[in-house]
Amino acid sequence: MPVEVFYDVLCPWCYVGKRRLDEALARRPAKLRWRAFNLIPGARREPAGTVPEAMAAYLAPEQVPGRIAVIHATGAELGLDIDLPGTRQVTSFDAHRLLKLAADHGRMDAVMDAMYRAHFTEHRVISDPAVLAELGADTGLDRAEVARVLNSMEYTDEVLADFHRAAEAGVRMVPSIIAGSGGPQPLLRPVDVLAGAAKN
Incomplete structure (x- = not known):
């Protein structure tokens, strides 16, 4: 049974989640369906504030350094070099369109x-x-x-369909995963999720 994975390339936890998922798939192969998610509605092509500045909008100022440290440390444990203070906020819509093209070519x-x-x-x-x-x-x-794809509207419908699917399924945070007939759940322990999907 296909497993739906909702993600946005603007999300550091999605980066972590993908690496964990890669490791889980090496032990328990499964068919995935990647679903684009719009993490930052209204973001533009021009870079805006940094990730820590964005965090300050929903966290107390004293909590931001700790949250960043956790993300950096978790990424490092998985071999990922994440640097949030240098990361700027942009729209990911065209990135999602490119990923749809890549999927069609197995890349x-x-x-x-x-x-x-x-x-x-x-x-x-x-x-x-x-x-x-x-x-x-x-x-x-x-x-x-x-x-050619980036200079057109190709794959726009596919990306918007993923956004609609996320709303329909009640996905409000990423990374989230839906396996079988259950609802969305955080992508925290991919091995457990894939094991559950195999039983459905």
Whole structure:
């Protein structure tokens, strides 16, 4: 039974969740359906505030450093170099469209990993079509096809359908996962979730 994974490449916990999911899949293969999620409605292509500045909008100021430290440490345990103070907020809509193209070519995993690294480690602007075109080409996609897609509205309907599915399923945070007939749950222990899906 397919497992739905709701994510946004702007979410550091989604980066962590994907790495944990990769490890779980190595032990228990499963068919995944990646679902785009709109973590920051209204975000624009032009970089805005940093992640710590965004956290300060919903956390007490004294809580922000601790939350950042937890994310950095958790990422490091999994071999991920996450640097939130240098990460800026942008729209991920075109990034999701590129990932849909990558999925059609069997390259989604590679492109997603490259996109997370570009955003959270290299601090590249993943809303910039030139950056997305380079990421796509560097991970095996045809540069001309990537440019054509990014200069069109291709895959817009597919991304919006994922947003609608998230709302319909009651997904309000990412990373979230739906396996079988259950509702969304946090992607905390992928092995347990995949084991449950195998029983359905």
